[in-house]
Amino acid sequence: VGPSAAAAAVAPVADVGIREFLVKDGAEFLRLGLPTSLPEASDPETLGDVGRAAQESIELVRLRLEQVGFSGRGPVWNACLKEVNRAKTLLDSPDLFRPVSTFDGKKSFSPDRQRQTALLDATRTSLTNLEAAVRKQDIDAVRKYQDAAGTSLGELRELSVPRDALPFAVPDEFKDLPQLRGRATLTCEIAKGGKGEFEREDGTRAKTVTLKMVVDGYRAPLTAGNFVDLARRNYYDNLPIEVGVFPVLFVVRGWT
Incomplete structure (x- = not known):
């Protein structure tokens, strides 16, 4: 498989971040770099990868505030609140548990539904707390609950990725x-x-x-x-x- 096919199978996270926002944290890179069936530079929500779209919204809360040195003014906080609300809406989508398509000819396995439910509940709780923190413009609380929401959603998405397989064929x-x-x-x-x-x-x-x-x-x-x-x-x-x-x-x- 050539480079274009390989790129189409890997999550379309740029080497430097999401759009104009620079990703500096290793854990964020890992969450955003989870495999996906999306082609490069496409819109996750449009193509149905709502988990990826929700992940981007959660990470953008931190990235927007990092860009302004965690001293956000009204427009920045409003943008962060919009990202939180978008993520909360996406978590209600029936497509959230859609598995990654095919890895090396292997179908995605059926993950632990109980674990999925627990992680989804944890993500929703963290997003509720994150929304309250954003409304109060509480930087410390925003950092805490943004990281918690991003981590639990990343773990939830990882459950749908087959282990010991790749999203593209090695030549x-x-x-x-x-x-x-x-x-x-x-x-x-x-x-x-x-x-x-x-x-x-x-x-x-x-x-x-x-x-x-x-x-x-x-x-x-x-x-x-x-x-x-x-x-x-x-x-x-x-x-x-x-x-x-x-x-x-x-x-x-x-x-x-």
């Missing part, structure tokens, strides 16, 4: 290379070389830090597969890397 010439069919979570430890230390966000310092990485094989199965394969074979253990003038050691500790 035969690459079939023998490592592939990540889905996503993998890796934990790595980074240590400062010499007497250097890392400074944490809370101001404390440490010789080592632990990072959690989610590797996305839906969008880059070969690149992701190669990285995970090397991690499994301990390629990165005690590997020195240069960050500015400070050497660090990169060690992958585990994966799921």
